[in-house]
Amino acid sequence: xxxxxxxxxxxxxxxxxxxxxxxxxxxxxxxxxxxxxxxxxxxxxxxxxxxxxxxxxxxxxxxxxxxxxxxxxxxxxxxxxxxxxxxxxxxxxxxxxxxxxxxxxxxxxxxxxxxxxxxxxxxxxxxxxxxxxxxxxxxxxxxxxxxxxxxxxxxxxxxxxxxxxxxxxxxxxxxxxxxxxxxxxxxxxxxxxxxxxxxxxxxxxxxxxxxxxxxxxxxxxxxxxxxxxxxxxxxxxxxxxxxxxxxxxxxxxxxxxxxxxxxxxxxxxxxxxxxxxxxxxxxxxxxxxxxxxxxxxxxxxxxxxxxxxxxxxxxxxxxxxxxxxxxxxxxxxxxxxxxxxxxxxxxxxxxxxxxxxxxxxxxxxxxxxxxxxxxxxxxxxxxxxxxxxxxxxxxxxxxxxxxxxxxxxxxxxxxxxxxxxxxxxxxxxxxxxxxxxxxxxxxxxxxxxxxxxxxxxxxxxxxxxxxxxxxxxxxxxxxxxxxx
Numbered sequence: 305x306x307x308x309x310x311x312x313x314x315x316x317x318x319x320x321x322x323x324x325x326x327x328x329x330x331x332x333x334x335x336x337x338x339x340x341x342x343x344x345x346x347x348x349x350x351x352x353x354x355x356x357x358x359x360x361x362x363x364x365x366x367x368x369x370x371x372x373x374x375x376x377x378x379x380x381x382x383x384x385x386x387x388x389x390x391x392x393x394x395x396x397x398x399x400x401x402x403x404x405x406x407x408x409x410x411x412x413x414x415x416x417x418x419x420x421x422x423x424x425x426x427x428x429x430x431x432x433x434x435x436x437x438x439x440x441x442x443x444x445x446x447x448x449x450x451x452x453x454x455x456x457x458x459x460x461x462x463x464x465x466x467x468x469x470x471x472x473x474x475x476x477x478x479x480x481x482x483x484x485x486x487x488x489x490x491x492x493x494x495x496x497x498x499x500x501x502x503x504x505x506x507x508x509x510x511x512x513x514x515x516x517x518x519x520x521x522x523x524x525x526x527x528x529x530x531x532x533x534x535x536x537x538x539x540x541x542x543x544x545x546x547x548x549x550x551x552x553x554x555x556x557x558x559x560x561x562x563x564x565x566x567x568x569x570x571x572x573x574x575x576x577x578x579x580x581x582x583x584x585x586x587x588x589x590x591x592x593x594x595x596x597x598x599x600x601x602x603x604x605x606x607x608x609x610x611x612x613x614x615x616x617x618x619x620x621x622x623x624x625x626x627x628x629x630x631x632x633x634x635x636x637x638x639x640x641x642x643x644x645x646x647x648x649x650x651x652x653x654x655x656x657x658x659x660x661x662x663x664x665x666x667x668x669x670x671x672x673x674x675x676x677x678x679x680x681x682x683x684x685x686x687x688x689x690x691x692x693x694x695x696x697x698x699x700x701x702x703x704x705x706x707x708x709x710x711x712x713x714x715x716x717x718x719x720x721x722x723x724x725x726x727x728x729x730x731x732x733x734x735x736x737x738x739x740x741x742x743x744x745x746x747x748x749x750x751x752x753x754x755x756x757x758x759x760x761x762x763x764x765x766x767x768x769x770x771x772x773x774x775x776x777x778x779x780x781x782x783x784x785x786x787x788x
Contacts, residue, residue: 318367318459319367320367320456321364321365321367322363322364322367322377323363323364323376325376328496330349333375334351334374334414335351335359336350336353337352359372360373363376366382369381374413374414375417377454378412380412382454383409383412387409388406388409391406396504396506397506401504404484404488417491419502419503420503421505422502423505426446427446428446428447429444429445430444430470431444439512441469444467444470445467446468446502449463449466450502450503452464467521468516469517469518469519469520470514471517473512473513473514485580486579487501487515489558489582492556493553493582494556495552496548496549496552497573497575498552498576499517499520500518501518502517520569520571520573522569524568525629529633533719535718539631540666540691540694542570543630544688544694544695545574546623547687549575550619551688553579553619554683558582558583559584559616560576560579562578562580563603563622564599564739565626581598597611597614598744600738601646601738601744602625602637603626604650605621606621606651606749607678607752609650610651611745611746616684617681619684620681620682621673623687624671625655625674627669628674629656631658631666632657633722637737638734639733639737640734640737641736651749651753652755653753653754654755655671655674658671659714659717664706664710675754676753676754
């Protein structure tokens with residue numbers, strides 16, 4: 305009896321009792337709090353906090369408190385206490401940021417859900433990458449790296465060094481609600497195909513605060529398809545991952561509001577980034593207009609261009625434009641100004657060219673996503689399920705034979721297209737073609753419709769002729785008349 309008691313001594317014999325891995329196709333990597341997950345459409349992979357048996361089955365148990373885990377190798381109550389004991393050992397110098405980070409650490413149900421204050425001197429080899437719509441992006445090495453789990457046997461945090469992206473927000477030396485809102489959004493969304501935020505730092509020279517984010521070595525989607533060859537199947541796989549990320553955003557009750565190929569990042573994982581404008585999906589009526597709206601014009605749904613609220617349906621429209629761009633390997637509307645004239649044309653039914661050899665099933669899905677009527681667009685769940693089915697080579701018997709020949713033809717023709725003069729020209733963009741977010745405020749746009757050209761020329765030879773110079777000149781003249 306005495307020997308058994310000695311074995312139960314909490315200071316001895318602590319060992320790792322976590323499940324070695326979680327099947328992420330079957331279960332999420334961490335629990336969902338019911339209040340956050342209340343809008344979730346698919347419940348099969350969700351593990352709720354109150355479901356102790358499922359937590360034990362999926363994650364295992366904590367070797368310290370013997371309670372079921374709250375995520376892969378994570379015990380929220382035990383780790384919250386560890387974080388709290390360390391509060392006295394660090395500060396950002398800003399009370400609001402300290403409280404914000406502390407709250408994330410107390411509530412973290414998984415390593416992707418905690419934040420740290422990371423002193424700027426902890427980063428090495430800081431290199432400027434680019435400028436976005438609202439700030440600058442740098443890459444950096446973080447030798448210490450982020451926490452993955454508590455090493456129970458050695459009683460210390462297990463960290464992995466990593467390369468990170470540092471994202472500054474212009475003029476954020478006074479911490480803003482927008483800055484904290486973007487970081488908060490990272491904590492509220494399931495992150496498997498959404499970029500992770502590790503914490504906050506501050507540039508000692510500019511005093512600007514910076515988010516410390518996951519780094520993606522292949523850059524954004526546009527950079528990826530311009531510099532890498534990929535065939536139909538690999539593209540379907542990437543699109544399925546992007547759709548899964550968008551579904552997670554929508555399941556969290558959010559709308560991305562700035563979804564375009566510059567905000568899809570590729571590397572070890574395929575991730576949706578730039579959650580700065582990501583906000584709760586509201587039930588405001590379509591009659592509720594607003595003055596001016598941020599976005600990248602080619603990806604913005606016609607109803608949004610007309611001043612109506614962003615919705616989950618407008619995210620799907622943006623997904624359709626992005627999907628077609630990836631399949632055609634051509635930036636949308638790259639040879640014309642992104643101005644009032646283009647917004648009129650979009651409302652009248654203009655859409656980017658669909659590559660002539662795109663398999664019909666995929667071309668039809670693209671067209672459905674960018675339908676002028678929001679109710680006709682698929683949901684993120686439908687989009688994900690369709691792409692997941694195709695990724696796993698599940699097609700209707702009536703489709704499979706024609707599809708296989710179309711897929712082969714697509715692979716042959718897109719490869720040829722990459723080496724052609726036309727492809728070289730596609731990369732050249734009009735000086736007024738703008739692919740970063742900006743404030744737009746167009747007046748007197750027509751009611752959105754689907755054009756006959758979009759319907760009838762989907763598979764024709766004339767897909768490159770949906771908009772000619774005469775149309776553009778007329779639209780430019782219209783714009784001048786409207787602004788006089």
